[in-house]
Amino acid sequence: MDELFEISEDVSDRACVVTVAGEVDVASAPTLRSRLEAAIDRGTPLVVVDLLSVTFIDSTGLGVLIGASKRVDNSGGTMHLVVTEPRILKLFEITGLMDLFSIVPSVEQAVGP
Amino acid sequence: MDELFEISEDVSDRACVVTVAGEVDVASAPTLRSRLEAAIDRGTPLVVVDLLSVTFIDSTGLGVLIGASKRVDNSGGTMHLVVTEPRILKLFEITGLMDLFSIVPSVEQAVGP
């Protein structure tokens, strides 16, 4: 899956930015889940999940994001998803998840000045 | 097949340059054959087949090039193939076709000054 899915992390005091690229499906969802859990458990006030380079995401991937959102809530933090791709926005819409997530169009906007 | 195969032509007095892009297989070989035959039948002294943007070619495609080579010989013209991609050069080698064709690394080199 090397070529289909990549994930990396950039941590500061204030925010942990997790950058996801490629296809998020049953094959890559477990990796995404454990990496997001680890990122959330760092305890930064802000967790940003950059999905700009995600080319495919299915219900399995959405399930992982829902789980991450709950974990962030429990830890008292805030999570933003960075999405601009119309197909992925459409997916959040048709699954009724637009209200659950804070979706922003850029990492800069998520992290703030 | 639109997205997998494209062919275009650029004709001058001296040369007809046929630019081929994408996958040359059983699906696209008939188009390649008829376009090459038409190009050869223009009767320009030189026929250049630019394969720089070809991503895949199989024995069906090689068969079309062999046929074109014979047609050019019969018409007294000259044909050059433009190839730089190592995989495609390897294919000409393993099929013993290196000597049948004149293979050059650029269209400029094929057309001359």
Added chain:
Amino acid sequence: MTTSDRPDARDGASRSGASGDVVELSIPVRADLVVLARLTAATVASRSSFDVEEIEDLRLAVDELCVSLVGEGSEGRLALRFVRGDEDIEVSCTYHPDSGQDGAATDVTSDGLSARILDALVDEHGMDGGDGRQRIWLRKRRARSQT
């Protein structure tokens, strides 16, 4: 979600009148092979003149068929069947659990996400089962007429 036993898997070929319009793929239940179902779906759709948006819809919908049928820890095979009609594509996916495995598949409505995605992306979908196997299918029509 409509639960229905139409279209029957065997109807596919007779419906379109020729085996020339049926593609079959059988894969083991392995997370790293679901991509084959998606690639086949996208290729069949592109060969049927579906537009880019419809191709992506079918790629995701077929992925959801697989995901809906296969529960955590399942072992067995998925048999996918793609039938190209004049104006649509039908895809059915049958789960064949390994002997000793539970044949009862995860219901597509269990977490609701797959069902909502299928509702939005395809024209019709349904599920049927029996004999320890479970089958889920969809039909998606092409918007523009074939050129």
Added chain:
Amino acid sequence: MTTSDRPDARDGASRSGASGDVVELSIPVRADLVVLARLTAATVASRSSFDVEEIEDLRLAVDELCVSLVGEGSEGRLALRFVRGDEDIEVSCTYHPDSGQDGAATDVTSDGLSARILDALVDEHGMDGGDGRQRIWLRKRRARSQT
């Protein structure tokens, strides 16, 4: 070219000990669908940790299996079977002509190009037939060990 009836199509699964390593694809003989055989070959090879060069070798070799079996104007189906072993992939391709069609396939040596390509790109290949069907197979080993 070695003509041999090994490896038997049915041996594949038992050889690797599990159905988990077998992918099957059945396509109609249609020029615009051979791409499915290539995509499946490349995906199975990449999932088996073949390197980029080996993946491209297998993509082309599987295309040549199809091309070798199918003569001009043939009608019927091609059944491809991909078996992932610990260190290799075996692919077999069986041509099932439509009733009324000639079952005798083009010999792979007829124009020589396919045979030379297979000789160069895979470790072993062969052809066998009977019952109006014809089967061609190949085996390609992975150079580097699996990581």
